[in-house]
Amino acid sequence: MTRMPKDQPVILITGAAGRIGSLLRRALPDDVGIAHHFGGSFGLRATDILDPGPGAGHEDFRVGNLADPGFVDALFEDGRVAAVIHLAGYPREAGWDVLLDANIRSSINLWEAARKTGVDRVLYASSNHATGFYPRSRKIDHRVTQRPDSRYGLTKVFGEELGFLYAHKFGVRSFSMRIGMFLPQPTSHRGLSNWLSLPDTVRLVMVGLTADYICEVVYGVSNNTRSFWDNSAAYRLGYRPQDDAEAFAERFPGPDNPDDHRAEHFQGGPYVSNGLTAPTEYLAELDFDTR
Numbered sequence: 001m002t003r004m005p006k007d008q009p010v011i012l013i014t015g016a017a018g019r020i021g022s023l024l025r026r027a028l029p030d031d032v033g034i035a036h037h038f039g040g041s042f043g044l045r046a047t048d049i050l051d052p053g054p055g056a057g058h059e060d061f062r063v064g065n066l067a068d069p070g071f072v073d074a075l076f077e078d079g080r081v082a083a084v085i086h087l088a089g090y091p092r093e094a095g096w097d098v099l100l101d102a103n104i105r106s107s108i109n110l111w112e113a114a115r116k117t118g119v120d121r122v123l124y125a126s127s128n129h130a131t132g133f134y135p136r137s138r139k140i141d142h143r144v145t146q147r148p149d150s151r152y153g154l155t156k157v158f159g160e161e162l163g164f165l166y167a168h169k170f171g172v173r174s175f176s177m178r179i180g181m182f183l184p185q186p187t188s189h190r191g192l193s194n195w196l197s198l199p200d201t202v203r204l205v206m207v208g209l210t211a212d213y214i215c216e217v218v219y220g221v222s223n224n225t226r227s228f229w230d231n232s233a234a235y236r237l238g239y240r241p242q243d244d245a246e247a248f249a250e251r252f253p254g255p256d257n258p259d260d261h262r263a264e265h266f267q268g269g270p271y272v273s274n275g276l277t278a279p280t281e282y283l284a285e286l287d288f289d290t291r
């Protein structure tokens, strides 16, 4: 554990051994804009159920399970956590037994600890699968009702609504990022619409850490020509993504799943058709042409 000056504010990153967490642990310490926001300097506290092993940096890293409320409370007990970047979770479809601990209990414990210790804000890694049942032909913004396409997507809706409740009821600001496809480069046709580059991820998190808001939902997406989303909420707060998946368009000319019309029709892609047993006419009210 690294010692930090006693009154230095701390940013807590959960899921810090994961893909996005590893990027942010490298990128945030050098960000002068964030340091300025926190009055000159800040410390990083990182946590994950997995130990990232040696060479992970100099931050205060704590290994444990966020589904354990005692472990979560201890992360906050010195009262120095000013902001949380909540990335921990099971990042794809799974059974309820997995998702309950990783995505639901963990998030409840985290927001409760934030409330009890007066944390200013929580940035939350939501997902495009919170709205995956919208058709690709419809450009949606942050105001649409969620349409989760999976159990996983529903856990992300729950996280967004935890943010809503704890912001308006308890004064913990909330910044939910409906992340599309976080990768160095898009790897599919659908990715031409929902790709989020690594540098744009840092830019969006920077906005979430420093902008003035109470409760916001934004899309975690680059400046893609074919984006499914109107990301005006993020732009209003100062997000200026620099990357556009169109640069990779020649690599992915056709549909990813030519035989799966439902996956191709909806923004959530294969998350929609995976395990889908409802009769086709049940999709009519979701703008799916059932003829």
Ligand SMILES: NC(=O)c1ccc[n+]([C@@H]2O[C@H](COP(=O)([O-])OP(=O)(O)OC[C@H]3O[C@@H](n4cnc5c(N)ncnc54)[C@H](O)[C@@H]3O)[C@@H](O)[C@H]2O)c1
Pocket: 014, 015, 016, 017, 018, 019, 020, 021, 047, 048, 049, 050, 064, 065, 066, 067, 086, 087, 088, 089, 090, 091, 092, 101, 102, 106, 125, 126, 127, 128, 178, 179, 180, 181, 182, 183
């Ligand atoms: N990568 C993407 O394209 C993408 C897209 C949409 C949303 N997201 C969300 O962003 C977040 C981070 O994604 P990622 O790609 O870095 O995922 P990841 O799987 O690489 O990282 C998630 C981390 O959370 C940790 N974790 C899981 N359960 C935990 C628990 N109970 N207690 C403590 N730690 C736990 C895991 O060990 C893992 O290191 C996830 O919540 C994911 O749902 C990611």
